[in-house]
Amino acid sequence: MDSRKRSRTQLVTVTAIALLIALLVSACTAVPQEGAEVAAPAEGDVVELTFRQSDPPNEVGDLFERALAEFNETHPNIQVTFETVPWSDAQNQYVREVQAGGGPDVAQMAFVWTRDLATADLVVNLDSYIAEAPPGTVTDMAGFKEDFLGYDLGEYEDSIYGIPFSVDTFAMGYRPDLFEEAGVAAFPDTWDELVSVAEQLTVDKDGDGRTDQYGFCFPAGSGPTSGMWFLANYYLWSNGDWFVESDGADGWQTGATPEAVAGAMDYFNNFFAAGYTPESMIAIDSWGDPEYTSALGRGDCAILFLPPQAFQAAVDQSEAPVMSAPDPQGSETRISHLGGRTLVINPNSAHPDAAWELIKFLTSRNFYENYYTGQFPPQVSLLGDMSFGEDMQGYADQLPHAVTFSVYILAPPPVSAMWAATNSEFGAVYSGQKTSEQAGADLMAEMQNLLDTSE
Structure with missing residues (x-):
């Protein structure tokens, strides 16, 4: 799930899911643990595995059929079938099945679910597999942690329970032809430069006194799941501020000062005040809104903030070329959040070694280059070495600067509550209420207050 609607839903529901897991665990018997002896198949026996994924069929097409056909051909003693369970029920169904002694051998999960599954013993500890036959091109655990982005969200009590499968983040989409018309030579590299470029790209094309083309558009809605949450965090993080952070001991504290947050609000509100962003954006919550993604193609906006899937929609809706670029950097760094998927092994699997062979195949360069071409691999080594197409290069360039929401997920307050509060207060400024x-x-x-009442 890209920082897409799925990704958003994962972050919003992680607390509720953790509660569900806890309740189910208390009501059911324990599941097998790593290290339990499993009878190895006799030579010549065929092991049958089930792989479960959750991406919509219209997004994945037949890629898994084709990929698994290759795996089955090259692994005659391991035959894999796959099934699809929609993201909306993927976590709950997996929990129910595993607690009942069933479930798929290998499952695709959201980054933010893995740690909760590990705490409930619903996924296999993968440390020994990484040590003996590591995935990708790494040779040991240290290499795994250096190369696989987002590994920390699959880590629990210093052990790994999930292997990152794909990653995504938000970046900037833009119309290079509109840049050329305005005399803008390059995409802005800093937040300050973004303001200057947005001014140059804001144009009254027919001279009627009304803006026809806006420089920068972003989902500024105040709804609880608005994309403003991501943009606000990117700006604050790049300038060294977080909403909450560890206190250095065993507790948590607020991070950013009210003044720093007010500065971020002023920064984005200035786009509306100066006329570089249309006020209609104040009503846009979703980055996937067709009215939003089609703004590039219509020429209403020269720059959009959006994740890869929405960017592809913008490309499809535009007859003119559309390109991507990394997010602007702040006073300290260039940074964004890391969304994505992970692969886990079911502790009920009778063939965990074979399941690991499947995971290694699904995280190989061959798989990403020839099958999973609509997603970015989690390995830094592949991101720097593979070609993703000129239009998607901005996302590939941004991903090495992306970090997980691990800090917020580990903090006591529900991410959904912090998300909603942020959107509400930023929206109050944009609407002139505060x-x-x-x-x-x-x-x-x-x-x-969330820190005080959530601990």
Whole structure:
């Protein structure tokens, strides 16, 4: 799930899912643990595995049929069939089946689910597999942690329970022809440069006194799952601020000051005040809204903030060329969040060694180059070496700068509550209901309240 609707849903529901897991665990018997002896198949026996994935059929097409046909041909003693369970029920169904002694051998999960599954003994500890036959091109655990982005979300008590399968993040989509018309030679590299370029790209083309082309558009809605959450965090993180952070001991504290948050609010509100962003964006929550993604093709907006799937929709809706670029950098760094999927082994699998062979195949360069071409591999080594097409290069360039929401997920407050509060207060500034100073103070007061009431 890209930072797409799926990704958003995963973050919003992680707390509820953790509760569900806890309840189910308390009501059911324990499942087999790593190290339990499993009878190895006799020579010549054929092992049958089930692989479960959750991406919509219209997105994956026949890629898994084709990929698994190759795996089955090259592994005659391991034959794999696959099934699809929609993301909306993937986690709950997996939990139910595993607790009942069943479930697929290998399953695709959301990054943010893996740790909760590990705490409930619903996935296999993979440390020994990584040590003996590591995935990708790495040779040991240290190499695994260096090369696989997002591995920390599959880590629990210093052990690995999930192997990153794909990664995604938000970047910028833009129309190079509109840049050329405005005399803009390159995509802006910093947040300050983004303002300057947005001004140059904001144009009244017919001279009627009304703007026909806006420089920068972003989903600025105040709804609880609006994309403003991501943009606000990217800006704050790049300038060294987080909404909540570890206190250095065993607790948590607020990170950004109210003044820093107010500064972020002022930065984005200035796009509306200066006329570089249309006020209609204040009503846009979803980056997948067709009205939003088609803005590039119509020429209404020269730059959009969006994840890969929405970017592809923008490309499909535009007759003119559309390109991508990394997010601007702040005073300290260039940074974004890392979304994605992970692969886990069911502790009920009678053939975990064969399941590991499948995971190695599904995280190989061959798989990403020839089958899983609509997603980015999690390995830094592959991101730097593979070609993803000129239009998608901005995402490939941004991914090495992406970090997981691990800090927020580990903190006591539900991510969904922090997400909703952030969108509400930023939206209050855009709509003129609050000053940035008041909204910044109110937002950080709410973050403190969430810390106090969630522990």
